[in-house]
Every structure is written in structure tokens, then in C-alpha cells.
Amino acid sequence: MTDEPPLVLVVEDESDLANLYAAWLDGEYRVRTAYGGHEALSELDDAVDVVLLDRRMPGLSGDEVLDAVRERGIDCRVAMVTAVEPDFDIVEMGFDDYLVKPVTRESLLGVVSNLLMRSEYDDGVRELFALASKKAVLEAEKDDSTLAETAEYQQLDAELSDVRENLDEQLQDGDHDSFVGMYRDIDRDDSFGFGEFDE
Known part of the structure; x- marks a missing residue:
């Protein structure tokens, strides 16, 4: 275990914006900055805890960088x-959270803090957080009728219900204290659009 602050990799092809994000994070976190997708891959290693990733970049898109992160098995x-x-294409993407620009310093710091908190949990709980984040993002961007008519959203909703049910079963069978703590963390995380969990 290291006493060093967590390491955040900022990937943004607009250098002024990348430097602004880095300045916001500096002091609380160690920061690496990459000004494009190819540079991101060269900066990416097991030391990185959180990646803040632009989607639309020339050369190598954020979606391609995300795929590379997951293919390399980097636990960030x-x-x-x-x-x-x-849009509904995000359902199949392997990210943990989604921020739409412009972002504030508070929202950027908040998402980094939430992502680091999520890292303390196992894969099942991380999946719950990721699915719930996607659901909340889509619900903020799409109207109810569009959501109701879209197969991808229905699939996402069903997956989220399955993961929640599985975790509820583990809560009944296993470590009650750790799951209660997890549910409290979820309730504190304002990116979620669903109600409270049963303890």
C-alpha cells in the first residue's frame, strides 16, 4: 500500500482544457496529462487509478482508448x-461514469472522488455502479417515451435489476456490514437515479 495520492490520467486533445482539468486536480491527486489517444496509451499503466477520457479525438478516439484500457486488463x-x-450506444461501453461538457471543477472532483470510492469494492458492486451511472445519464438525456421504446434501455434496466438482486442475495448470505456500507455509499453518490436499497 502506498501513501502517495491516487493517480489520475487526463486524456483531452484540447490542451488548454486538459491543462485546466489537471490544475483542478493538482494538489489532491497526482496527475498525468495526455493530449490525444495515442499519447494516452503510452501513459497508461497499472499505476493509474482513474482516467478522465474525452470521446471525440483525432487519430485514436476515446472509445478506442477505452477498449484498449479494458483489453489490457488495467484495474482503473x-x-x-x-x-x-x-446515446444508447453507451450501454455496451465499458466506462464507469459519463460527464457531458462543459464540466465544473466541483463536478470533476466529485466524479474522481466517487470513482476512487467505487474502486474499494468488488467487481459485482463496481458493475452495479457502472450500470446505474449509465441509467442515470440516459434518464437525464432522454424522455420517458423514448426510454420505454428502446431495447437497449430495457436491457440496461434488466441487467441493473439482476445485479441488484444478486447483491441483495449476497447481503442476506454474507458480510452484512460491508454491504450496508456499500449501499450508504451508493445513496451518497448523486449520479444515481434509483431509490434506496433495502438493508
């Missing part, structure tokens, strides 16, 4: 920070 959390409004 990834937030897309982008001007690309989320």
Missing part, C-alpha cells in the same frame, strides 16, 4: 468527459 476506473451527448 474510467469516466468519459465529453461534449458527445450520450
